[in-house]
Amino acid sequence: SQQGEEDPQALSIQEGENATMNCSYKTSINNLQWYRQNSGRGLVHLILIRSNEREKHSGRLRVTLDTSKKSSSLLITASRAADTASYFCATGAQWGYALNFGKGTSLLVTP
Amino acid sequence: EAQVTQNPRYLITVTGKKLTVTCSQNMNHEYMSWYRQDPGLGLRQIYYSMNVEVTDKGDVPEGYKVSRKEKRNFPLILESPSPNQTSLYFCASRPGGENEQFFGPGTRLTVL
Numbered sequence: 001s002q003q004g005e006e007d008p009q010a011l012s013i014q015e016g017e018n019a020t021m022n023c024s025y026k027t028s029i030n031n032l033q034w035y036r037q038n039s040g041r042g043l044v045h046l047i048l049i050r051s052n053e054r055e056k057h058s059g060r061l062r063v064t065l066d067t068s069k070k071s072s073s074l075l076i077t078a079s080r081a082a083d084t085a086s087y088f089c090a091t092g093a094q095w096g097y098a099l100n101f102g103k104g105t106s107l108l109v110t111p
Numbered sequence: 112e113a114q115v116t117q118n119p120r121y122l123i124t125v126t127g128k129k130l131t132v133t134c135s136q137n138m139n140h141e142y143m144s145w146y147r148q149d150p151g152l153g154l155r156q157i158y159y160s161m162n163v164e165v166t167d168k169g170d171v172p173e174g175y176k177v178s179r180k181e182k183r184n185f186p187l188i189l190e191s192p193s194p195n196q197t198s199l200y201f202c203a204s205r206p207g208g209e210n211e212q213f214f215g216p217g218t219r220l221t222v223l
Binding site for chain 1: 144
């Protein structure tokens with residue numbers, strides 16, 4: 001079942017600006033992951049944050065996790081046109097295998 | 112190169128004509144999954160497999176079959192495709208435990 005829900009559905013910014021996307025989920029999780037999808041192509045893993053972690057960095061990406069609020073955010077700093085893509089959060093269930101994806105945030109970065 | 116491959120990448124077929132979409136991974140991953148992606152609905156899991164001969168239903172298994180006879184392969188079978196199965200399909204794999212999932216390039220299926 002789909003659990004993660006990204007917000008906003010669409011985001012348009014200019015190069016150099018920061019982009020923030022949020023993900024909310026409903027039940028307890030083991031981990032939360034963020035993926036990027038360029039138009040119609042396969043998803044690419046960006047970052048994984050475990051339920052006992054609060055913040056994680058990878059290059060220009062910063063992910064936070066607040067398990068008390070059941071929410072996560074993905075910050076992309078100094079955005080580039082190449083960051084234009086859809087971004088999905090996926091939650092790893094506490095029990096079982098399932099990795100549940102949200103519907104995604106569509107990010108447009110204009111030069 | 113570590114990858115997940117799917118074939119075919121594009122397929123147009125007619126209602127009721129059985130088809131198979133193949134998926135293969137070369138990373139010795141235990142877990143494999145099939146997803147479909149539809150506008151406004153995001154990714155929904157069809158079936159998954161935790162190892163050879165171990166499969167289970169995801170959220171939208173109706174109209175699909177899978178098998179896992181070898182660790183590297185996880186074909187998706189549509190015995191009698193219908194137009195509502197027109198979609199973009201992704202195969203994915205990952206090692207056991209809390210790990211990233213690797214996705215194939217996708218198969219765009221149109222059922223007329």
